Amino acid sequence: MTKAALPTEADYVVIGAGHNGLTAACYLARAGFRVAVLEASPTVGGMTSTNATLPKAPGHYFNEGAIQLTGIFRLSGVAEELELHKYGLQQISVDPAHIQLAPDGSSLAIWKDASRTADELRRFSPKDARAWLDMSNALAPIMDVVVAYMKSHPLRPFNREMAGSLLGATRHLKRVWGLRNMLTASHTEFLEETFETELPKGALAAMAAFSQMRLDATAWAMIYLGVVQKISNAMPVGGTGALPAALQRCLTALGGTVHTDSRVERLAVSSDRVTGVLLESGQFIRSRHGVLTTCSPVVTLNELLPPNTLNTKLSVRAKDIPIRKTHATSLKINVALEGRVTMKKHEEWRGDGLDLRKYLTAWHTLEEQDAGWNALVRGRWPDPVPVSCAIIPTAVDPTQAPEGRDNLWLWSGVVPVTPEEPWEDVRDKIGDNVLRDAAQYYNGLDKLEIDRSVLGGPDLEARFNAPAGNVYHVDPLISRFGPLKPAAGLAGYRTPVKGLYLSGAGTHPVGGVCALPGKLAAQTAIRDHKKG
Numbered sequence: 001m002t003k004a005a006l007p008t009e010a011d012y013v014v015i016g017a018g019h020n021g022l023t024a025a026c027y028l029a030r031a032g033f034r035v036a037v038l039e040a041s042p043t044v045g046g047m048t049s050t051n052a053t054l055p056k057a058p059g060h061y062f063n064e065g066a067i068q069l070t071g072i073f074r075l076s077g078v079a080e081e082l083e084l085h086k087y088g089l090q091q092i093s094v095d096p097a098h099i100q101l102a103p104d105g106s107s108l109a110i111w112k113d114a115s116r117t118a119d120e121l122r123r124f125s126p127k128d129a130r131a132w133l134d135m136s137n138a139l140a141p142i143m144d145v146v147v148a149y150m151k152s153h154p155l156r157p158f159n160r161e162m163a164g165s166l167l168g169a170t171r172h173l174k175r176v177w178g179l180r181n182m183l184t185a186s187h188t189e190f191l192e193e194t195f196e197t198e199l200p201k202g203a204l205a206a207m208a209a210f211s212q213m214r215l216d217a218t219a220w221a222m223i224y225l226g227v228v229q230k231i232s233n234a235m236p237v238g239g240t241g242a243l244p245a246a247l248q249r250c251l252t253a254l255g256g257t258v259h260t261d262s263r264v265e266r267l268a269v270s271s272d273r274v275t276g277v278l279l280e281s282g283q284f285i286r287s288r289h290g291v292l293t294t295c296s297p298v299v300t301l302n303e304l305l306p307p308n309t310l311n312t313k314l315s316v317r318a319k320d321i322p323i324r325k326t327h328a329t330s331l332k333i334n335v336a337l338e339g340r341v342t343m344k345k346h347e348e349w350r351g352d353g354l355d356l357r358k359y360l361t362a363w364h365t366l367e368e369q370d371a372g373w374n375a376l377v378r379g380r381w382p383d384p385v386p387v388s389c390a391i392i393p394t395a396v397d398p399t400q401a402p403e404g405r406d407n408l409w410l411w412s413g414v415v416p417v418t419p420e421e422p423w424e425d426v427r428d429k430i431g432d433n434v435l436r437d438a439a440q441y442y443n444g445l446d447k448l449e450i451d452r453s454v455l456g457g458p459d460l461e462a463r464f465n466a467p468a469g470n471v472y473h474v475d476p477l478i479s480r481f482g483p484l485k486p487a488a489g490l491a492g493y494r495t496p497v498k499g500l501y502l503s504g505a506g507t508h509p510v511g512g513v514c515a516l517p518g519k520l521a522a523q524t525a526i527r528d529h530k531k532g
Contacts, residue, residue: 004257006279009286010036012525013277015264015304016294018046020504022247022258023518024292024525026082029254031526036285037256038277040263040465044248046294047464047471047505048513050241050400056451057336059402062409065332065464065471066240067360067389068094071231072514075147082250089246090237092396097228098389099356100203101363101441105349107356108199110207110225112232124197131194138179139226141169146223147230150509153520154482155492182219188370190219198365205369206362206388210413210476211326212373220478235396240513267291267304273498287499290525294504294518296466296473297486298323301495301502309497317487321506322475327377329417329457329469331385333434337406337448341392344443357395362387363441369414376416381426385434386414392442408445410438415456417468423456430454473506482508493521494528501525 014025017039025035043049047065052058069091073079079089096109096117106124111117114136121129144165149157169176182190187209191201205213208224236242248258263280276286293300301310301318310318343356350356364372364386372382390410394401401407412434419426431454439445457469466473474486483491486506493501493508503521505511 004259006259006262006283007036007257007285009288010034011288012036013038013285013287013291014294015277015291015300016046016504017041017044017244017248017258017260018294018504019048019244019247019513019515020518020521021046021292021294022244022251023078023082023515024294024503024522025256025258026247026251026254027519027522028292028525029251029256030082033289035251035256037251037258038262038264038279038285039258039260042260044258044260045241045244047466048240048244050239053334053453054336054451060336060405060407060450061239061241061400062334062407062453063240063393065460066513067391067411068240068513069234069236069243070512070514071227071233072147072150072510072512072516074231074234076151076514076516076519078515078519082247084243084246084250087246087249087253089242091234092237093232093234094359094396095232096359097233098203098207099359099361100199100206101346101356101361102199103363103440105345106199107346107350108203109354109359110203110228112229114229121197121200124199125195128195128197128200132200134178135194135222136225136229138172138175139223139229141165141172142176142179143223143226143230145169146226149482150514150516153492153524154485154508182222184217185219186216187213187218187221188366189214190222191366201366202362202364202369205366206364206386209369209373209388211328212377213370214374217478235393237397237399239393239397239400243513264304266306267500269306269309269497272496274500289529290499290501292501292503292521292525296323296470296504297321297490297502297506298467298473299465301490305497311496314487314489314496317489321486322477322480323468323470323473324417324475325477326475327379327417328373328413329415330460330471331412331415331430331434332455332460333410333431333452334455335408335435335445335452336401336450337408337445338450339404339444339448340406341408341442341444341448343441346441355395357392360389360391361441362389372414376414379416379418379420381416381419381421381430382414383433384437385412385430387434387438388412388414390438390442406448408438408442410434417457417470423458427454427456430456471505472511473504476511493524
């Protein structure tokens, strides 16, 4: 396909061809605007890219940064409104969302249907089964409100859906009141006081821990369980890169263009209005109505904007957007295998025919997760490094590797962002230790490896232009959501610079593959244009 020539002018310029940038571009183009998307990398997709990244395994494709399509994406309406099925997006529903494994062969599946999880828990503890159902029943009405807010503009959330969800929650105040401790308790405290057996504690520590687990007001992360019990996640056929590929085809059909290898050096601002972008190549692209950025807001506000564009107060806030305050970054390990690993021991224990290869798994205990966070805040490498999730995606979608072969990838968010021992000095040791640990659960892993990549925070920063390797763009602190994301006075997509809009993982509602930041930012720009 012939590469489109860079335009000299567009109605809107979108910076970043990740799934949020392409989503925003599609909504803008559907509204009748001429849109040009600029991407610094040679391929589209950003963190949702799926590419063959291992030199010794060219037929093995890996999701470079993302995991799956979240339930929030499936509730966003984006796939339906943009008719992405017409552009090749195929989704495979994933349920259970998570499997917690134990060394003795036992396991616990976290199902969309909470009663199925409770049925499994009764094998270990009737008390924990009751506690699980109580927690799940209390989360359900809360999640209706949370999802309605996620789908709304963070500064103008009150609409028909929000009103209905609030009304529904008031009918279950007694249930909801039972989770009041979730707002103030530490993650560890909440799990220890709620459950008596290890598997549910380990599962909820692995699924949703975003900061040191003994800090007050970290138990709120349990809200993630409410999401997966509301709607299941999904794996796109072809990897998460199938989503930006479908969005690009949709955008092209709507008349928009995407330009890779086009890194923006700075934004042009005149009379408090953004007028266009200057590329590293020296080319200037004028924007008639606005520029929408989906890179980290730290980059947009502190590097792309000309100095002194923001007033003193907002400039200070922009510089203090948290990307290292949790002290953690990410570790991603991709492994190409010349055959197929098995999980026979754990599958035989279950005896229900569930193919554990198809699902996100973890196996470290609450104690190990807690110790990992306590180590990383001191700049130390956890031992063991707690795996947040691992999966064999080829068990669900065999198109991602040659016939008869597997891919395995593992991700951890429990590694230090400012380590005492530099990443390059420990990369091989960390990779060996994590894979040796994983081989206890994935039989054959130690014998079938063709090639691997072990990516730490510095690698992710370089690949995705994400400072500190922060895949969330803004630390997932309870104080940085909604009207405070990425900072007070800079939320709600619109900035003080006329025509400049923020989007991407660093804006409302969340990171991950949900597409709502792109959709809501585009809707904000369209609304502003209609107002003149």
